[in-house]
Amino acid sequence: MADYREAFVGIDVAKLRNAIAVADAGREGEVRFFGEVDASEESMRRVIRRIATKFDRVYFCYEAGPTGYGLYRLIRSLGHECTVVAPSLIPRKPGDRVKTNRRDAFALARLLRAGELTAVWVPDEGHEAMRDLVRARAAAVETLRVHRQHVSAFMLKHGRIYPRKKGWTMRYLRWLQEQPFDHPAHQIALQEMVEAVCVSKERVDRLEGVIEEFVPAWSLAPIVRALQTLRGVD
Known part of the structure; x- marks a missing residue:
């Protein structure tokens, strides 16, 4: 010994x-x-x-x-x-x-x-993969928010105020497409910004679809489903 x-x-x-x-x-x-x-x-x-x-x-x-x-x-x-x-x-x-x-x-x-060090919890590979996927979705949501803000700021700068309360619906997108501008550069700029919003939204939807697909096999699936029963949580 x-x-x-x-x-x-x-x-x-x-x-x-x-x-x-x-x-x-x-x-x-x-x-x-x-x-x-x-x-x-x-x-x-x-x-x-x-x-x-x-x-x-x-x-x-x-x-x-x-x-x-x-x-x-x-x-x-x-x-x-x-x-x-x-x-x-x-x-x-x-x-x-x-x-x-x-x-x-x-x-x-x-x-x-x-014995003076504090350990962090180390996830297994499956949990780490889901964590990365959720982080990718969070980054995509932030990108979508920024692109939408660009459109809103552009429209406000040109004095275009949407007459309804709820934005970013199909009706709101049609309203954006119907806005005329005297200079074609403004029209092109708006079209590019709206296109960026649409691309970002598609990316968020894809990631959310993949997350939903993988959740049943995840070790924390029961907790996720329990949280989803709360109002406003999905």
Whole structure:
């Protein structure tokens, strides 16, 4: 039992290269810089195996960020524990504003060993795919809103006020098409803006259709259906 060795590995992840530090178990355990390695899956697989051969048990961690959860799934597939850390909850010393990849890797390894890191929830691949799809739909809705605002501002600038309360209906689109302008450039500008609205609306409709198609196979489908029973929620 005395020969049982543990290690705590902090990884500062980046697009091209990852900085790695290894902390031995124990309050006085050594913390050393392993180095910066290529961030590709094959390179990280070799590094993880190389570190793991020197210890009986290895714990890994890295900060949640734009690189996603691929590294987490790789480490787990190799049989090791991994924590994806909430960046905003990492303890930091007052006045410590110097950030380098090496220092961040050292800090993660030490804090992991001390049990002072807060993990984020890591979705499975199916949930992550649905999350990306919902985000794509949210971006499409925002684009549609912006294009509609362009049309509304253009019409207001030219003193064209729609006589009814509800806009963006088929009647409203016909009203837009019937608006005459003295200069053909204004007509063309309006037509292009209305076309942008129509294209954006079609994109939103497509994404909503795909989401509706995939929801039944999603792990959160019962929750989605329960929320849809609320008034105004779809």
